[in-house]
Amino acid sequence: xxxxxxxxxxxxxxxxxxxxxxxxxxxxxxxxxxxxxxxxxxxxxxxxxxxxxxxxxxxxxxxxxxxxxxxxxxxxxxxxxxxxxxxxxxxxxxxxxxxxxxxxxxxxxxxxxxxxxxxxxxxxxxxxxxxxxxxxxxxxxxxxxxxxxxxxxxxxxxxxxxxxxxxxxxxxxxxxxxxxxxxxxxxxxxxxxxxxxxxxxxxxxxxxxxxxxxxxxxxxxxxxxxxxxxxxxxxxxxxxxxxxxxxxxxxxxxxxxxxxxxxxxxxxxxxxxxxxxxxxxxxxxxxxx
Amino acid sequence: xxxxxxxxxxxxxxxxxxxxxxxxxxxxxxxxxxxxxxxxxxxxxxxxxxxxxxxxxxxxxxxxxxxxxxxxxxxxxxxxxxxxxxxxxxxxxxxxxxxxxxxxxxxxxxxxxxxxxxxxxxxxxxxxxxxxxxxxxxxxxxxxxxxxxxxxxxxxxxxxxxxxxxxxxxxxxxxxxxxxxxxxxxxxxxxxxxxxxxxxxxxxxxxxxxxxxxxxxxxxxxxxxxxxxxxxxxxxxxxxxxxxxxxxxxxxxxxxxxxxxxxxxxxxxxxxxxxxxxxxxxxxxxxxxxxxxxxxxxxxxxxxxxxxxxxxxxxxxxxxxxxxxxxxxxxxxxxxxxxxx
Amino acid sequence: xxxxxxxxxxxxxxxxxxxxxxxxxxxxxxxxxxxxxxxxxxxxxxxxxxxxxxxxxxxxxxxxxxxxxxxxxxxxxxxxxxxxxxxxxxxxxxxxxxxxxxxxxxxxxxxxxxxxxxxxxxxxxxxxxxxxxxxxxxxxxxxxxxxxxxxxxxxxxxxxxxxxxxxxxxxxxxxxxxxxxxxxxxxxxxxxxxxxxxxxxxxxxxxxxxxxxxxxxxxxxxxxxxxxxxxxxxxxxxxxxxxxxxxxxxxxxxxxxxxxxxxxxxxxxxxxxxxxxxxxxxxxx
Numbered sequence: 001x002x003x004x005x006x007x008x009x010x011x012x013x014x015x016x017x018x019x020x021x022x023x024x025x026x027x028x029x030x031x032x033x034x035x036x037x038x039x040x041x042x043x044x045x046x047x048x049x050x051x052x053x054x055x056x057x058x059x060x061x062x063x064x065x066x067x068x069x070x071x072x073x074x075x076x077x078x079x080x081x082x083x084x085x086x087x088x089x090x091x092x093x094x095x096x097x098x099x100x101x102x103x104x105x106x107x108x109x110x111x112x113x114x115x116x117x118x119x120x121x122x123x124x125x126x127x128x129x130x131x132x133x134x135x136x137x138x139x140x141x142x143x144x145x146x147x148x149x150x151x152x153x154x155x156x157x158x159x160x161x162x163x164x165x166x167x168x169x170x171x172x173x174x175x176x177x178x179x180x181x182x183x184x185x186x187x188x189x190x191x192x193x194x195x196x197x198x199x200x201x202x203x204x205x206x207x208x209x210x211x212x213x214x215x216x217x218x219x220x221x222x223x224x225x226x227x228x229x230x231x232x233x234x235x236x237x238x239x240x241x242x243x244x245x246x247x248x249x250x251x252x253x254x255x256x257x258x259x260x261x262x263x264x265x266x267x268x269x270x271x272x273x274x275x276x277x278x279x280x281x282x283x284x285x286x287x288x289x
Numbered sequence: 290x291x292x293x294x295x296x297x298x299x300x301x302x303x304x305x306x307x308x309x310x311x312x313x314x315x316x317x318x319x320x321x322x323x324x325x326x327x328x329x330x331x332x333x334x335x336x337x338x339x340x341x342x343x344x345x346x347x348x349x350x351x352x353x354x355x356x357x358x359x360x361x362x363x364x365x366x367x368x369x370x371x372x373x374x375x376x377x378x379x380x381x382x383x384x385x386x387x388x389x390x391x392x393x394x395x396x397x398x399x400x401x402x403x404x405x406x407x408x409x410x411x412x413x414x415x416x417x418x419x420x421x422x423x424x425x426x427x428x429x430x431x432x433x434x435x436x437x438x439x440x441x442x443x444x445x446x447x448x449x450x451x452x453x454x455x456x457x458x459x460x461x462x463x464x465x466x467x468x469x470x471x472x473x474x475x476x477x478x479x480x481x482x483x484x485x486x487x488x489x490x491x492x493x494x495x496x497x498x499x500x501x502x503x504x505x506x507x508x509x510x511x512x513x514x515x516x517x518x519x520x521x522x523x524x525x526x527x528x529x530x531x532x533x534x535x536x537x538x539x540x541x542x543x544x545x546x547x548x549x550x551x552x553x554x555x556x557x558x559x560x561x562x563x564x565x566x567x568x569x570x571x572x573x574x575x576x577x578x579x580x581x582x583x584x585x586x587x588x589x590x591x592x593x594x595x596x597x598x599x600x601x602x603x604x605x606x607x608x609x610x611x612x613x614x615x616x617x618x619x620x621x622x623x624x625x626x627x628x629x630x
Numbered sequence: 631x632x633x634x635x636x637x638x639x640x641x642x643x644x645x646x647x648x649x650x651x652x653x654x655x656x657x658x659x660x661x662x663x664x665x666x667x668x669x670x671x672x673x674x675x676x677x678x679x680x681x682x683x684x685x686x687x688x689x690x691x692x693x694x695x696x697x698x699x700x701x702x703x704x705x706x707x708x709x710x711x712x713x714x715x716x717x718x719x720x721x722x723x724x725x726x727x728x729x730x731x732x733x734x735x736x737x738x739x740x741x742x743x744x745x746x747x748x749x750x751x752x753x754x755x756x757x758x759x760x761x762x763x764x765x766x767x768x769x770x771x772x773x774x775x776x777x778x779x780x781x782x783x784x785x786x787x788x789x790x791x792x793x794x795x796x797x798x799x800x801x802x803x804x805x806x807x808x809x810x811x812x813x814x815x816x817x818x819x820x821x822x823x824x825x826x827x828x829x830x831x832x833x834x835x836x837x838x839x840x841x842x843x844x845x846x847x848x849x850x851x852x853x854x855x856x857x858x859x860x861x862x863x864x865x866x867x868x869x870x871x872x873x874x875x876x877x878x879x880x881x882x883x884x885x886x887x888x889x890x891x892x893x894x895x896x897x898x899x900x901x902x903x904x905x906x907x908x909x910x911x912x913x914x915x
Contacts, residue, residue, distance in 0.1 A: 093655035099643030116848025118868040123669035190649035219745025221851030265743035362876035
């Protein structure tokens with residue numbers, strides 16, 4: 001498990017392929033990635049700067065775009081910490097204890113991964129819409145959820161729900177309970193044990209989960225689109241703003257905002273790679289979504 | 290050991306700072322105008338004009354927020370709780386839907402403003418590619434040869450319903466009211482639609498940007514706008530022999546303005562659509578103003594005279610009858626809509 | 631507090647000196663219920679208020695069936711393409727050393743990090759008839775964007791990392807002795823790879839395939855831009871849910887969502903079963 005990234009240098013093993021086979025395979029894999037991954041990324045930046053830096057900058061500081069950027073940051077700033085706390089708590093309960101129904105609980109945590117984002121939004125429309133049971137009650141107390149920031153946050157939390165937990169559970173399971181038991185038997189309190197024993201062990205996995213959670217939170221489209229109401233400058237997140245600009249024939253501006261999101265994705269990947277290089281992949285492994 | 294902790298604190302602090310510094314400029318009054326697709330450019334101008342006017346008149350600052358989408362979809366959002374102060378939709382029946390489902394708008398809304406609450410009207414024209422390669426001049430040409438048509442989904446888009454009704458009106462005259470022939474024509478029309486977007490704007494993007502189809506059935510103003518956006522030499526507008534008088538109505542959302550205390554400014558906002566400035570702006574964005582007399586003649590020149598049938602014509606019998614008959618669940622559209630497979 | 635009741639209900643746990651079980655599990659369950667379970671229950675409750683006949687009518691409606699077929703068909707093809715190329719890319723990344731390997735390894739995760747809407751507009755800009763790639767095919771009358779081919783391409787983009795990241799760690803752990811033994815026993819390289827190595831990777835490939843497939847069936851953001859959204863041809867099930875919502879047709883939206891939810895849940899169980907089976911048989915997942 002832990003030597004996942006330690007590649008043994010099998011340079012000329014008898015079980016190697018010929019150089020030609022290697023080159024062909026690398027070529028096929030490389031072209032596949034070039035067509036399906038690299039080109040789309042390049043297009044974003046080419047289209048964004050098509051009309052020059054000036055127009056690019058204008059598109060980003062335009063008030064509705066700026067508001068969308070702010071909203072996206074706000075939503076991520078609420079959703080990510082919530083899922084962080086949940087992820088740590090769930091991983092603690094699942095990894096450090098044996099109890100019945102654990103496998104089922106893990107499946108439930110995984111559920112948002114395989115649910116269509118559209119459904120994630122729809123459930124909140126059904127729950128909080130004016131036609132629902134809860135909607136009119138909340139309305140009476142002046143609480144707005146649907147078509148307002150709380151709804152967007154909820155949909156985002158739903159979609160990004162498993163990221164931190166899914167990263168931490170296998171990691172903490174691998175580490176077992178020995179360290180914690182030692183600390184406790186030496187008289188440390190539960191909180192101290194977590195703070196000084198567990199946390200340092202899982203910090204990189206935690207960061208890794210937060211990183212992925214954040215990327216998805218800022219980029220979510222389907223779920224947020226269903227609950228947002230698309231009010232410019234108020235409930236439009238960056239991905240929704242991209243769609244609006246795209247539908248206004250404003251390709252350059254759409255790709256300008258998209259390029260910010262693409263840059264965010266690149267930063268995420270860079271940080272992730274850094275985490276993996278510096279700290280054994282065992283810390284940042286698990287199933288990655 | 291404390292490094293990660295410091296890192297977290299730093300990250301959290303910087304995030305918090307971003308949020309606090311981010312200026313949340315709140316104006317004295319904020320209105321939300323929930324509108325349909327092709328009005329984006331018009332309301333951008335009009336909102337600025339109204340804010341200026343209102344400030345001069347009352348000294349209050351008002352900010353207007355916009356939401357755009359297919360008309361039916363927008364109505365659904367308002368029914369579901371989107372806090373619109375005013376709705377400026379494509380169809381009477383969409384506002385009726387808000388009145389009927391949850392009663393946020395009082396049923397008498399149509400009588401509160403002049404011209405059946407429609408400050409501007411429009412109609413449906415064709416947008417074809419430069420040089421009109423498929424030789425499309427009237428509704429009959431749409432079902433000739435391999436012509437492909439781009440139009441939005443009548444279930445979600447108001448403009449799409451006007452498209453459908455305009456075609457129906459022409460067919461009704463052409464086939465002298467023979468229901469079977471009219472239906473066959475409409476069915477043929479929609480068989481030629483490779484894409485049904487949810488709003489008029491999506492269809493324009495499909496036609497103009499994605500280069501799909503030979504002809505776009507479009508709002509008159511949307512057709513002109515596409516011409517401006519993509520260059521005059523990309524497309525031509527074809528005006529058919531007859532079309533439909535589309536009346537996009539506006540209304541104050543009673544329940545919302547009363548809850549938010551914005552009734553006064555919301556009503557002033559809609560009233561201002563009928564003012565000289567509002568009417569001129571509408572014409573500038575290729576809407577047909579309700580008060581032609583106050584509009585500069587050169588703005589009216591772009592809007593040609595077409596023989597227009599209204600929704601109240603006996604072949605339709607008004608929205609209350611036409612909506613369920615044509616677009617309701619299991620209505621005529623559902624019966625005949627079998628797209629190419 | 632919820633934690634106290636949760637503690638009692640979950641009493642059937644092995645004793646441990648580590649504290650915080652009640653607190654963490656209670657919090658997790660409360661949070662899980664609030665965010666995921668109650669909203670999903672609301673959906674199911676709403677669907678259950680439809681009569682069986684209504685539900686059946688919606689689900690057997692030609693358009694619903696066509697949309698489900700498009701979603702499942704394109705997701706299946708995309709997942710299959712990803713299974714083949716994903717394994718190949720894994721092989722290249724794990725076994726060979728070449729300049730840029732680390733970059734490629736990092737970039738494989740791009741679809742996880744890139745917002746789907748960005749992928750959507752960028753793919754449609756590429757594959758539209760006048761786009762960079764679409765323009766090569768247009769003269770031959772081949773349309774990619776706005777057809778099911780376009781949907782498949784978007785789903786290939788979305789699903790690739792699921793296969794690579796599931797297979798890669800398992801492939802890295804393959805014991806080279808097995809290959810040497812096979813070679814010694816006279817198997818040629820082709821036989822070794824296809825008869826010895828790939829069967830061992832099968833559970834991982836299957837898991838990756840299933841994950842990519844599950845994600846593809848539900849994908850919305852990247853697909854709507856490139857799909858063309860033509861009913862019966864290139865309309866995906868999640869889009870049909872949105873369309874039904876926009877048409878005020880809550881029953882329709884809810885019914886389709888419920889059936890998709892059931893399928894998602896089934897997919898998840900299948901994935902977990904594959905992994906349990908693989909753990910039992912091969913000792914890894």
